[in-house]
Amino acid sequence: MEPSLIAALVAAAAAAGFVDAIAGGGGLITVPALMLAGLSPDQALATNKVQGSFGAATAAFSYGRSGLVDLRRQLPTGALAFAAGGAGAGLVTALPTDVLRVALPILLIGIALFFAFKPGLNDLDRAARLRPALFALTAVPFIGFYDGLIGPGAGAFYMLAFVTLAGFGILKATAHTKLLNFASNIGGLTVFALTGHPLWIVGLAMGAGQVLGAALGSRLAMRVGARVIKPLLVVSSTVLALRLLWQMI
Template structure:
């Protein structure tokens, strides 16, 4: 039986604050909270479910923060959010049917590729570029693919959404970050609905961590809006690389 001591709760709350800060800027907050929950003694499925509880609050806070500054119109993302929710729900329900282990082998390569892209590609800043596909095609193809992956596996979802908004939608770095958050929230929420049925998340612990996530997300979003690509790009490179190295370590 998992028991919550005060020092464990404080450790997990601190991890959630750091995750909210990082996730609101570049994604990858699960890189901090999931290992912390596993280290605290939660079974893997319950750790993932509890992580979804607190993660939805951080993503929602970041989305609202960017929206208040006029960087994203959340009402215009309603369709994308519904698609992301349904795809995230389906992905989580398919966990036991799809060989996620096989997907894990290629994931570090993809994440390192994303890190290299954002680190070395010239001209990536907060300036918008030419859109390569229409909003309808983006919503019908890219959004459900990444959201399904979020429900199924999860690591690097924020980086994948960022890459899509930059490369396909033609957004600048800060605008892409802002548009990522509602979709991250929706796919997280879909995954949480599925996990709540089968994995029994620790709701009180997730709630305590959610408060810290909100505080971290507010601080991170404020910093990102003040500095823009100069802080988002390096942090995205660092989190993608760190996540890839962690996955490689797990596989070995």
């Protein structure tokens, strides 16, 4: 691969890391970029897991260092997300993912409408609908499995679950999303690595861009909070839904 093409992919990864650290949806940028660079769909998805793990880890560390999330307390839940992500990736060829791909744009548009028009969504916590243990045993494995199986929009789904089921404010939900997104990402990557699909050099180079973008994005989110997270989440979810619909045409 030409150095100029790798540089373009690193720049795309930096932009994706910035967006993903705030609202999720970074794969909207990197997966198409990888496919435009000539990678097959399987290679693009696997390589995307490599580079995306760096961004999720950077964002998780930044939010943890700020005190918005206790990463050590999240480790058991992260283990569930890891296992579920690996299970999803392992069943990619065995399950009818076409049905999920049709439903995904509808779900993403629903998320965009929810965050755009639901009153009272801010950085203040609300009453939780599920206890932490039940949330960890239900919502987290379900989304983690989806992350390994298909992937796009997993960050938005994690965030929606934290807001609607755990009762978290938007900034706190964003902070708690990142370690779980990293864990299910790594779980999926572990399985993809066994198939030999990831392009490791390309993924690691893009990982450097992810680190930079995620550091900047998480810093902005912590400074501005829901005022930047809500609109960016609405935009990223809508654009991802439109891109998926376009692919079906």
